[in-house]
Amino acid sequence: MPQFLGIEWVDLFSSIQRKKTYLGVVYHFMLTYPLALFVTILPFFLLFTFQWHILALYACWYFYDMDSPRRGGYSSDWVRKWRVNDWFAQYFPINLHKTAELSTDKNYLVGIHPHGIISMAAWSNFATNGTGIYEKFPGIRWNLCTLALQFRMAIRRELLLLTGLIDCSRESIEYVLDKCGQKGRAVVLVIGGAEEALDAHPGYHTLTLASRKGFVREALITGAYLVPVYSFGENDVFEQMENPVGSRLRNFQEWCKSIFGISYPIFHGRGFFQLTFGYLPFRKPIDTVVGAPIPVEKVENPTKEQIDELHTIYCQKLTELFDEHKEKYGVEKDVPLVLR
Numbered sequence: 402m403p404q405f406l407g408i409e410w411v412d413l414f415s416s417i418q419r420k421k422t423y424l425g426v427v428y429h430f431m432l433t434y435p436l437a438l439f440v441t442i443l444p445f446f447l448l449f450t451f452q453w454h455i456l457a458l459y460a461c462w463y464f465y466d467m468d469s470p471r472r473g474g475y476s477s478d479w480v481r482k483w484r485v486n487d488w489f490a491q492y493f494p495i496n497l498h499k500t501a502e503l504s505t506d507k508n509y510l511v512g513i514h515p516h517g518i519i520s521m522a523a524w525s526n527f528a529t530n531g532t533g534i535y536e537k538f539p540g541i542r543w544n545l546c547t548l549a550l551q552f553r554m555a556i557r558r559e560l561l562l563l564t565g566l567i568d569c570s571r572e573s574i575e576y577v578l579d580k581c582g583q584k585g586r587a588v589v590l591v592i593g594g595a596e597e598a599l600d601a602h603p604g605y606h607t608l609t610l611a612s613r614k615g616f617v618r619e620a621l622i623t624g625a626y627l628v629p630v631y632s633f634g635e636n637d638v639f640e641q642m643e644n645p646v647g648s649r650l651r652n653f654q655e656w657c658k659s660i661f662g663i664s665y666p667i668f669h670g671r672g673f674f675q676l677t678f679g680y681l682p683f684r685k686p687i688d689t690v691v692g693a694p695i696p697v698e699k700v701e702n703p704t705k706e707q708i709d710e711l712h713t714i715y716c717q718k719l720t721e722l723f724d725e726h727k728e729k730y731g732v733e734k735d736v737p738l739v740l741r
């Protein structure tokens with residue numbers, strides 16, 4: 402990499418393949434921040450330039466389509482197979498490793514850990530075919546869950562629905578795994594959520610899981626098998642400012658989270674033209690390992706004991722998965738998985 406003024410710049414003479422993977426990550430970045438901003442401003446722009454009929458037309462569609470995120474969405478294989486998704490996966494690269502088959506006559510509630518700063522692996526593996534999920538788990542239909550807020554922004558919401566994203570509410574999960582009456586469906590939840598993002602430091606494996614039991618309850622109610630998934634490297638693609646539990650920064654972040662529901666990790670990656678600072682992720686490998694499904698017996702009204710029991714099994718299986726595969730993916734033997 403060329404070095405100039407103490408900063409590492411991108412290599413303009415890199416291979417075409419490398420440039421494509423760069424485009425893949427820029428596309429994802431656009432989707433995450435600038436597009437969100439653009440579509441938030443667009444309605445006001447249309448209103449004040451008297452293009453209100455476009456707005457009115459869209460509003461009709463919006464109200465017609467309002468329930469889709471809670472009714473399984475409308476995943477499109479075509480959108481999920483866009484080449485830009487392959488480039489995104491190859492940037493890091495992200496790889497998907499399977500340890501067991503998923504049969505198409507069952508449904509699955511898949512827990513992916515850790516959240517990282519913005520869940521690169523969850524998106525790449527389960528919302529696109531970037532890592533070859535269609536070939537690895539033939540016949541399974543995947544839906545990645547996200548916050549309802551993501552489905553409020555025009556255009557962006559349709560794009561997310563086309564990649565199979567759905568709302569993470571109970572109603573939405575129960576619809577796909579039970580009420581719609583289909584088999585071979587898999588709902589993917591980033592269990593640790595915003596809370597876990599605050600622990601996304603390179604080299605650490607700290608999960609917010611001990612107190613999160615809602616997903617286990619959903620598995621019992623719908624009878625969906627639980628599948629633990631761990632992404633090695635997810636915490637390595639950004640740097641985050643030190644915020645140990647009890648520090649002033651952490652207390653402030655916890656306070657923000659309790660008020661606004663969103664955590665604000667202070668992070669950075671690389672830039673568009675240099676590798677020292679910016680909001681693009683670093684090129685570091687992510688290895689996602691899908692564990693074996695844990696059988697679940699359907700229970701209409703699960704008791705606290707039943708939930709706790711299954712939660713304990715899930716935590717055990719996830720820890721085993723982590724310990725069995727960690728050394729292959731760059732984690733030292735004595736580094737533990739911490740469940741908070």
Ligand SMILES: *[C@@H]1O[C@H](CO)[C@@H](O)[C@H](O)[C@H]1NC(C)=O
Nearest residue numbers: 482530531532533534535536
């Ligand atoms: C999915 O991705 C894999 C690996 O990149 C590729 O071999 C396969 O052809 C893709 N499947 C489809 C249906 O496009």
